[in-house]
Amino acid sequence: xxxxSVVIPCYNSQEYMNYCIESLLPGGEDxxxxxxxxxxSDRTAEIADxxxxxxxxxxxxVHQENGGHGEAVNAGxxxxxxxxxxxxxxxxxxxxxxxxxxxxxxRNHSSEDRLLDMxxxxxxxxxxxxxxxxxxxxxxxxxxxxxxxxxxxxxxRKGQYILMHSVIYRTQMLWDCEIELPKHTFxxxxxxxxxxxxxxxxxxxxxVDFYRYLIGREDQSVQEKTMIRRIDQQIKVxxxxxxxxxxxxxxxxxxxxxxxxxxxxxxxVSSILLIRSGTVENLQKKRELWKYIRSKDIExxxxxxxxxxxxxxxxxxxxxxTISVGAxxxxxxxxxxx
Numbered sequence: 202x203x204x205x206s207v208v209i210p211c212y213n214s215q216e217y218m219n220y221c222i223e224s225l226l227p228g229g230e231d232x233x234x235x236x237x238x239x240x241x242s243d244r245t246a247e248i249a250d251x252x253x254x255x256x257x258x259x260x261x262x263v264h265q266e267n268g269g270h271g272e273a274v275n276a277g278x279x280x281x282x283x284x285x286x287x288x289x290x291x292x293x294x295x296x297x298x299x300x301x302x303x304x305x306x307x308r309n310h311s312s313e314d315r316l317l318d319m320x321x322x323x324x325x326x327x328x329x330x331x332x333x334x335x336x337x338x339x340x341x342x343x344x345x346x347x348x349x350x351x352x353x354x355x356x357x358r359k360g361q362y363i364l365m366h367s368v369i370y371r372t373q374m375l376w377d378c379e380i381e382l383p384k385h386t387f388x389x390x391x392x393x394x395x396x397x398x399x400x401x402x403x404x405x406x407x408x409v410d411f412y413r414y415l416i417g418r419e420d421q422s423v424q425e426k427t428m429i430r431r432i433d434q435q436i437k438v439x440x441x442x443x444x445x446x447x448x449x450x451x452x453x454x455x456x457x458x459x460x461x462x463x464x465x466x467x468x469x470v471s472s473i474l475l476i477r478s479g480t481v482e483n484l485q486k487k488r489e490l491w492k493y494i495r496s497k498d499i500e501x502x503x504x505x506x507x508x509x510x511x512x513x514x515x516x517x518x519x520x521x522x523t524i525s526v527g528a529x530x531x532x533x534x535x536x537x538x539x
Contacts, residue, residue: 202282202283202284203230203231203232203233203282203283203284204231204232204283204284204285204304204307204308204311205228205231205232205233205283205284205285205286205287205304205307205369206232206233206235206277206280206281206282206283206285206286206287206372207225207228207232207233207234207235207286207287207288207289208235208237208273208274208276208277208278208280208281208286208287208288208289209221209222209225209234209235209236209237209289209290209291210237210239210270210273210274210277210288210290210291211236211237211238211239211241211245211249211273211291212238212239212240212241212245212267212270212273212291213241213242213243213245214241214243214245214291214292215241215243215244215245215248217291217292218236218245218248218249218291218292219248220294221289221290221291221292221293221294222234222236222252222260224294224295224296224297224300225289225294225295225300226256226259227297227300227301228300228304229259230258230259231304231308232259232283232304233259233260233261233281233282233283234252234256234259234260234261235261235263235276235277235280235281236249236252236253236260236261236262236263237263237265237273237276237277238262238263238264238265239265239267239268239269239270239272239273240265240266240267240268246262246264249262249264250262261280263276263277263280267385268384268385269383269384269385269386269387269389270290270382270386270387270389270390271382271383271384271386271389271392271393272382272384272385274288274382274389274393275381275382278372278375278376278380281372283372284307284311284316284371284372284373285307285317285320285369285370285371285372286369286370286371286372286375287368287369287370288365288390288393289412292415293327293366293412293413293414293415294413294415295411295412295413296325296409296410296411296412296413298409299322299407299409299410299411300411302407302409302411303320303322303369303407303409303411306320306405306407307320307369310348310405316371316403317348317371317403317404317405318370318371318374318400318401318402318403318404319368319369319370319371319397319401319403319404319405320368320369320404320405320406320407321339321343321363321367321368321369321404321405321406321407322367322369322406322407322408322409322410322411322412323336323337323338323339323367323408323409323410323411323412324336324337324364324366324367324410324411324412324413324414325337325410325412325413325414326414326416327413327414327415327416328415328416336410337361337364337366337367338408339361339363339367339406339408340406340408341355341358342354342355342356342357342358342361343355343404343406344406345406345407345408346405346406346407346408347405348403348404348405349403349404349405349406350402350403350404351401351402351404351453351455351456351459352453352455354404354455354456354459356458357459357462359462359466359510360466362459362462362463362466363394363459363463364390364394365390365393365394366412366414367394367412368394370397374397374400374401375397377400378396378397378399378400380392380393380396380397383437383438383441386434386437386438387431387434387435388428388431388434388435388438389438391438391442391463391467392438392441392442392445394463395442395445395460395463396445398456398459398460399451399456401456425474425477428474429474429477429478429483432471432474432475432478432483432486433486435470435471435474436471436486436490438467439467439468439471439490440490440493442463442464442467443464443493443494443497443498443501444497446460446464446498446501448460448461448498448500448501449498449500461501461504464501464505465505465508465510465511466510468490468494468505468511469510469511469514471487471490472487472490472491472514472515473514473526475487475490476514476522476526477526491506491515494506
């Protein structure tokens with residue numbers, strides 16, 4: 202059994218997938234790399250097959266009809282043979298020294314009686330055209346270099362939350378929670394992180410800058426203009442998170458508060474993008490989103506709507522929307538997200 206399975210979702214990734222794969226190869230025989238070619242029309246399939254031939258004990262090429270990022274991750278989970286599971290997008294990469302440290306932690310927790318549910322590390326926003334690199338760290342909220350539970354997790358700051366880039370899950374736990382990401386839908390990374398959290402008991406934080414998250418490319422799904430164009434998919438993910446939350450059933454208050462904050466930031470992003478689009482249609486979609494939240498969970502609705510961020514994004518009229526967008530732009534600079 203491999204120590205770690207890494208899925209690399211690829212769609213027309215010929216220009217950058219090599220760099221991603223090469224950064225992961227130093228893991229050697231402990232690591233399984235699952236290159237999922239999601240119906241690409243360029244040389245992605247050829248490159249994946251070539252890597253499999255060169256590294257047959259490490260790399261497996263998986264070819265499928267186009268199903269989107271979520272279905273590529275699903276394929277990785279289905280094909281994984283490692284004790285732990287990680288997603289690394291084909292235009293991102295990992296830092297080798299941090300990688301070695303993470304693998305050391307996984308090796309030390311590879312026996313059945315020592316298995317972890319979630320391993321967290323830092324990630325770096327590698328934004329094109331900027332010298333300053335924003336690092337998402339967790340040393341202010343998580344104990345370092347030891348096993349801990351939700352009881353020891355402190356309160357996360359606004360804009361600080363666990364992303365797909367930060368997390369390694371225990372593979373069996375992903376199978377047990379029967380996670381299935383929707384096809385042909387962007388922004389499912391939030392669901393990927395959010396859905397298994399209720400099953401997480403044992404955690405470990407490695408304070409290294411492991412994952413390098415490239416942002417700023419014009420064709421990226423997280424570019425603001427692209428997100429506005431695909432806003433229905435963002436809303437779909439937002440609603441699925443609301444449906445899956447069931448916060449009233451979560452006994453641990455720290456876990457409940459973390460999940461609430463994650464829901465808050467996703468809902469704020471959805472609302473701000475709808476405001477930013479400036480169309481009557483999307484302003485109506487914003488109203489409908491909040492009505493949906495209210496219909497699903499009235500308590501959650503009140504917490505989200507009347508918190509600081511909820512009040513800010515629901516200021517009335519054109520002047521209120523201008524203030525909301527201004528606050529969002531300041532947050533972009535402070536937090537560093539796209």
